[in-house]
Amino acid sequence: MVRLAPGGGGAAFTAGVARHARRLVPPCGRFVTIEGVRLHLVEAGEGPAVLMIHGLASQLQSYTYALQARLQQRYRLVIVDRPGCGYSQAGADASLTGQAAVMSALLRGLGIEKALVVGHSLGGAVALAMAIEHPEQVAGLALLSPASQTQAAPPKALNSLAVRTNAMRWLIGWTIAVPIGARNQAATLKILFGPDPAPADFATRGGAMLVARPATYRNACRDLVEAGGELADCARRYGAIRAPVGVLVGSGDRILAPALHADTLRDQIGGATVEMIEGGHMIPLTAPDHCAAFIERMAGRAGLHGTT
Helix, strand or coil: CCCCCCCCCCCHHHHHHHHHHHHHHCCCCCEEECCEEEHHHHHHHCCCCCEEEEECCCCCCHHHHCHHHHHHHCCCEEEEECCCCCCCCCCCCCCCHHHHHHHHHHHCCCCCEEEEEEEECCCHHHHHHHHHHHHHHHHEEEECEEECCCCCCHEEEEEEHHHCCCHHHHHHHCCCCCHHHHHCHHHHHHHHCCCCCCCCCCCCCCCHHHHCCHHHHHHHHHHHHHHHHHHHHHCCCCHCCCCCCEEEEEEEEEEECCHHHHHHHHHHHHCCEEEEEECCCCCCCCCCCCHHHHHHHHHHCCCCCCCC
């Protein structure tokens, strides 16, 4: 794994790390402009459409790392950097409904009438918002370790992102965020992936180096704060979702407790199912066979049968 050397702080150090990250993890897809937002996405395969939305402070490599190869023979995959993440431009509206609107417009721009929507972590919250606001485009939801409920405080590993003002996000992003992140890297990965080990190439092939940029830090703070204020309102509307919904979680998830975010969601949506496997929060990378099989089952429930 590529490790950042802490120390040196300040804007010059941060800028150097950001340049290094862009060299190690360059764009791997193409760019489209949707609703005035320049998005970076990877498209692969043919067949029924599957839109894949990643989580907080992450990027599309969450899916290209292992899941793309397992699904692209049977489905048309649309794997996108959420606004403000990876190489996608930040939108004016970072709310869950705002991001869902961009995802909806992306499907229209690509000529896709209906898709199975896969959402991991915070991407699960965006997927749920799509099913509420744009139900005609959502054939079904395949949620991987999703964020679905509000909670009193963010997960401990994400406390550094609970910054509410743009000025403080800018200041922290350009000064201490990268050095502190480097110092705490091992502990953070242990929480993020545990009880599974983090892949040795998570920083590069998994795209995690891209987090070491001031804009990524600012946008992650914005995403966390916006979601925290909106999830309760979304949860009150989950009962209106009519598309088939399935949830796959790791029993040892140290970021989002399955009892809160999976079991509660099952009680809120008629017909929703929850499946539990051994593992932690990052199952798209650590349990790709389980995730691919789950996505295929949800595609079948949604009436989207992959090509053979």
